[in-house]
Amino acid sequence: MTSQISQKKKILIAAYAISPYSGSEFGVGWNFVSKLSEFYDITVMYGTSGVCMGNRDAMLAYLQSQPADGVKYVYVEPNALVRLFDWMNRSVTPLFFSFSYMLWQRQVLATAKKLKKNEDYSLVHQLNTIGFRHPGFLWKLDLPYVWGPVGGSSDLNDIFFPILSKGNYLRNKLRNWTNRYFLRHSARVRNAAITAKAVFCATSADRDNFRRFLNVDCQVIRENSVLNMKDAIKPTGAQVQFVWAGSVDERKALNLLFSALEQLPSRSDWCLHVIGDGPIKSMLQARAVVSELDKQILWHGQVQREEVLRIMREADVHIMPSIMDSNPTVLLEAFEMGLPSIALDQFGAHDLITAETGFKVSVNTLEEIVEQLAQHITFCLDNHATVDLMKTNVLLRQKELHWDISLRQVRDLYEKVSHE
Template sequence: MTSSTATPRRPRVLQVAYACEPYYGSEQGVGWNWAKQASRACDIWVICCADDCRGVIEQYLAENGEIPYLNFVFLPQSKIQRGIHKFSRWLPFLNYYAFKRWHYQAYQLARKLHADIDFDLVHHVNFIGYREPGYLWKMGVPFVWGPIGGVQNCPWRFSLPWGGSRIKETIRTICNSIQLRTSLRVRRAASRASVRLTANSTAKRYVEQVLGYPAFLMHENGIEKIVGQKQHNRNFDEPLRLLWSGGLNFRKALHLVLHALSRLPSESSYELRVVGDGPLRQNLQKLADELGIARNIEWLGRIPHEKALEQYHWADVFVFSSLRDTTGTVMLEAFASGVPVICLDHQGAHDFVTEECGIRIPVTSPQTVIETLTEAVVECARDRDLVRRKSEGALERAKVFLWDRQGERMARIYRQVLEKHCKSTDEIRIEIPDQLPEDSKEMVSLYAKS
């Protein structure tokens, strides 16, 4: 008599990603890429917002073909939610109510799907801000939450020079502190999660110290492919090409960069390209005029993403000056193009940038940051071989954040969660490499410390 053994099946996983679209970065790209990567190892169902995502996803699938094991379930917003979004420009806090209602509807839909499909694991993907953890934690299924962000604040010591920015950031900081400590849903989601993933080390520290649960560091974004090559030495007498990209608002802190550039010695020639737009554009252009550096700056405004990516091929160095950011996708784009980064040494930038691929500026006081930024630019202008070496380091650093690597890490987390909840490998199995590639070992060791 011959015994037969059933072949282990792939896990059935439900992800909820309000924003999930190809062709985009930010939250849309986060939702899309985690779903796409997870489908390499699992059967994936994704509940996403029909109003924003459906048309783009259906167009992508029509042009590129269906993605095996990946199923999209589109959940529209109610009329009330759509109305709230129209007024969110003036009353942005109303958005949180709309997101909350949509996620509750997603939970109700998830329960119906679970009755038919019997999911092995559920995963709240985005929005990544901790304020909206959704409701999947109520389903009684192993629950993964994250990567979580949004806990970081602007440093208190940095004065805000324009308009109501200071008031807004102060209010946000106070609300952040209160919400993280008092939100019952946040605490319940954290307590019921099989694993809590945090997008940066700052969020990890807050989750562990304030909520009292261990967290695992997993940056929310990644790189599709490496498109650059190491820089060749350019002549010393050529201007250093600096690139800055982001919203022209206070928290992105371009004003710190402008003040730093105004202090450069005359022999440190440079050009600065600014990609992006925002409410402070005129103020910043006026500041550049007052500082006497306007002739060195090209303001490109808001341009298509493809055009923005082309700017990295022009640049020698990318400057990331944000006072508050979960990570900063633009830094990954710079790495993928072989462009080293000068950044403030905190939050996601602290995790991304190493000595091999950039220069980190200690976040002490505005005056000291400006002085240290000036010194960093002078060093790059005088030592082009340093820039070349850090360019090579940027390309190596980019390999760590390739989406394929990120997908393998998430698959490993899924497998550990399922094994913890007594899902036998004879029943279900996630096929991933037993050993991550050599270029991922640094990130793996970073995760192991969490």
């Protein structure tokens, strides 16, 4: 066994956020590192596994229960200045995160240089955060450099700004402007992209942006993939069960779905399950009462992931009208549960959903989006057999979206890079 381990290539990974108990960036770090460790001798440098930079309670708890999982975890402790900026990020404005993260990445570079003196690494991989504005500094090491998955380079479409609150309007205008600035003018982004032996992007939109602005060719490898595959579908019953899950906020755009439901003629052959809480929930609940939709909407609130999956398992169609999402976990969970999805034709949904596995809503005008949502919902209500066929197609598509495929793609990149 020892000889087999010694033959594995040694890979140095920077994963700012990592935890076996959380999703989002933490899950991205954990899934890639844990799964790649089956094939490589992994050393991972990390900065958080909890609510803020420097919180590593979750990883300490994990390492106590699994002290020998085959990965070397190197905690890069934020220094006093990094912690100050992180406190300002949480207490004053999120704009300070960039400062804290950049300074922490300089600590990562220093740590990597020390590790490199004692280990013969085949390559170094900047894993997360996946935002393209934060490539870190590991490209400065004298090692083949891999960067990805890279995301967050796409703008919010202008048609959505009229439905945003003043704060979100200004925040997303600033985000769009800084996206274009970083793609065109950031020396760190350009140096990382050009120096990298391989860059892989989270979505085809991110790939296209890297080609257009940085003249760098990227492969698309999602930050999340399907883990569990369902064996059989649940036939659609007399009442079609729709499900929506996420934070009830402007970005997830549950209000657009409500506008579509309000266009439907009065009929009782549907039910909508809403999973999650958020700042506009009470407003939407009041709106449902006024529009007489409340009797067909079940508000589940914030529940554990196991309960989310149970509700989705009993549903028929997943609806995701998010106006800004890369590869949301809930969309991949819908694939795991064998559900066709209705989603806006942009970002990750554009790549994931096919005509055989769901409905993609063209992003032209708000009026057309609402109209198409209503049309797709009506189609599902009137064509149960087609919905069941889509469910079967989703089960077939699971294999293409499985983690095994993503890992194979990353391993192919590793092998190519380490032999160049």
